[in-house]
Amino acid sequence: MVSRAVQLEEGKEIVVTSNRIGLNKAFPFKLLLLLGFFIAFSVAFFIISVSTIKFYGINSVVTSVKSSFVPCRVKPDDIDRWTKPPLVLMHNMSDEELLWRASFMPRRKDYPFNRVPKIALMFLTVGPLPLAPLWEMILKGHEKHYSVYIHSQAPSSTEFPSSSVFYRRQIPSQVAEWGRMTMCDAERRLLANALLDISNEWFVLLSESCIPLFNFTSIYGYITKSKHSFMGSFDDPSPYGRGRYNDRMSPEVSIDQWRKGSQWFEVNRELAVSIVEDTLFYPKFKEFCTPACYVDEHYFPTMLTMEKPAALANRSVTWVDWSRGGPHPATFGQSDINEELFARILKGENCTYNGENTSMCYLFARKFSPSALEPLIHKILSF
Numbered sequence: 001m002v003s004r005a006v007q008l009e010e011g012k013e014i015v016v017t018s019n020r021i022g023l024n025k026a027f028p029f030k031l032l033l034l035l036g037f038f039i040a041f042s043v044a045f046f047i048i049s050v051s052t053i054k055f056y057g058i059n060s061v062v063t064s065v066k067s068s069f070v071p072c073r074v075k076p077d078d079i080d081r082w083t084k085p086p087l088v089l090m091h092n093m094s095d096e097e098l099l100w101r102a103s104f105m106p107r108r109k110d111y112p113f114n115r116v117p118k119i120a121l122m123f124l125t126v127g128p129l130p131l132a133p134l135w136e137m138i139l140k141g142h143e144k145h146y147s148v149y150i151h152s153q154a155p156s157s158t159e160f161p162s163s164s165v166f167y168r169r170q171i172p173s174q175v176a177e178w179g180r181m182t183m184c185d186a187e188r189r190l191l192a193n194a195l196l197d198i199s200n201e202w203f204v205l206l207s208e209s210c211i212p213l214f215n216f217t218s219i220y221g222y223i224t225k226s227k228h229s230f231m232g233s234f235d236d237p238s239p240y241g242r243g244r245y246n247d248r249m250s251p252e253v254s255i256d257q258w259r260k261g262s263q264w265f266e267v268n269r270e271l272a273v274s275i276v277e278d279t280l281f282y283p284k285f286k287e288f289c290t291p292a293c294y295v296d297e298h299y300f301p302t303m304l305t306m307e308k309p310a311a312l313a314n315r316s317v318t319w320v321d322w323s324r325g326g327p328h329p330a331t332f333g334q335s336d337i338n339e340e341l342f343a344r345i346l347k348g349e350n351c352t353y354n355g356e357n358t359s360m361c362y363l364f365a366r367k368f369s370p371s372a373l374e375p376l377i378h379k380i381l382s383f
């Protein structure tokens with residue numbers, strides 16, 4: 001065994017040695033040949049390069065090198081980019097950029113994915129949301145059918161917990177003044193941000209003092225089965241209606257096209273796009289409807305009545321009490337919350353819904369102060 005191993009070792013050694021000898025013998029001739037080829041190739045390459053640069057110019061050579069470069073980390077584009085909502089609501093778009101982006105509208109009737117239409121609940125607030133617990137109760141378990149957006153002029157320093165329906169739902173916000181165009185700007189900003197989620201089909205404007213009057217199933221059914229959008233719109237001949245019209249708005253808007261309506265609307269996707277895409281009426285209202293013309297009560301009702309009259313219910317689904325008089329509606333606190341108040345809200349009026357008479361005219365109500373939270377929680381538990 002030992003002698004065989006040695007033999008094998010020796011055999012190897014012999015082969016290697018003989019190879020080395022052969023290489024040594026061939027060395028000078030082969031190397032010279034190789035060197036010759038290399039020099040010839042280099043000269044040829046140099047000549048071709050120089051003539052190419054002369055012919056095409058140095059720029060196009062550089063450009064062609066650049067354009068053929070493909071970064072290896074680029075993910076191929078897919079439909080998710082258009083069908084999935086943005087992961088984070090905060091963005092760096094200016095209003096102009098945002099409104100432009102939000103005005104994109106698909107023209108095909110059907111969607112190439114399973115689209116579950118959602119209601120966008122858009123909270124236009126000054127500060128925090130004291131009645132948030134009510135909305136948490138109403139919305140919990142219905143995540144597939146709603147999305148929440150908050151436009152807050154003074155975002156509260158305390159963040160909502162990650163389990164909250166309000167967690168990270170704040171959009172880039174700016175100051176909005178009551179009765180001024182900055183208020184409509186804020187509403188358009190909410191609509192535009194909500195339009196970025198293709199699944200949002202209905203858009204409800206709410207405030208921090210708004211409460212829901214029914215459970216989510218009833219609210220969703222009422223809005224989704226309605227043939228009309230709930231935008232208040234009527235012709236008010238008084239000084240508080242037609243009296244606020246300015247002749248200089250013509251020819252875009254005439255006095256008989258002038259409408260008034262509550263700021264608290266519900267619109268479908270088509271109307272929401274009409275609002276964000278408008279560049280015709282916006283400058284007229286901005287310039288000629290300033291206090292005592294309260295633009296947030298006139299701009300959208302007038303514009304939509306002119307553009308899409310048949311789409312409007314001409315009434316709001318947000319109840320508000322003007323019976324106490326004055327420029328602001330009544331606010332209800334803890335001691336006001338009782339069965340009489342709810343009877344007044346829920347049974348006090350008749351209206352039409354898809355052409356039928358009904359006493360179910362309102363889905364939301366305002367204004368409720370933070371002190372009303374406790375009794376309202378008990379009320380909502382009974383829905």
Ligand SMILES: *[C@@H]1O[C@H](CO)[C@@H](O)[C@H](O)[C@H]1NC(C)=O
Pocket residue numbers: 090091092
């Ligand atoms: C927005 O821009 C600022 C600086 O211009 C940057 O610090 C920030 O990360 C950007 N935010 C987003 C969401 O892109």
Ligand SMILES: *[C@@H]1O[C@H](CO)[C@@H](O)[C@H](O)[C@H]1NC(C)=O
Pocket residue numbers: 214215217218383
């Ligand atoms: C919601 O309220 C309606 C009546 O308004 C009731 O019939 C229905 O059962 C309630 N749904 C849930 C899930 O509580």
Ligand SMILES: *[C@@H]1O[C@H](CO)[C@@H](O)[C@H](O)[C@H]1NC(C)=O
Pocket residue numbers: 228305309310312313314
């Ligand atoms: C709302 O008003 C417009 C015109 O002012 C009208 O065309 C439309 O039919 C009204 N909507 C309903 C539901 O009556």
Ligand SMILES: *[C@@H]1O[C@H](CO)[C@@H](O)[C@H](O)[C@H]1NC(C)=O
Pocket residue numbers: 347348349350357359
């Ligand atoms: C609403 O209509 C019902 C029946 O049609 C009637 O009983 C009720 O009094 C009406 N309510 C009001 C506030 O008009």
Ligand SMILES: *[C@@H]1O[C@H](CO)[C@@H](O)[C@H](O)[C@H]1NC(C)=O
Pocket residue numbers: 350355356357
């Ligand atoms: C609805 O009520 C009004 C009166 O308030 C009545 O004139 C009308 O016929 C009713 N419509 C229907 C469809 O019942």
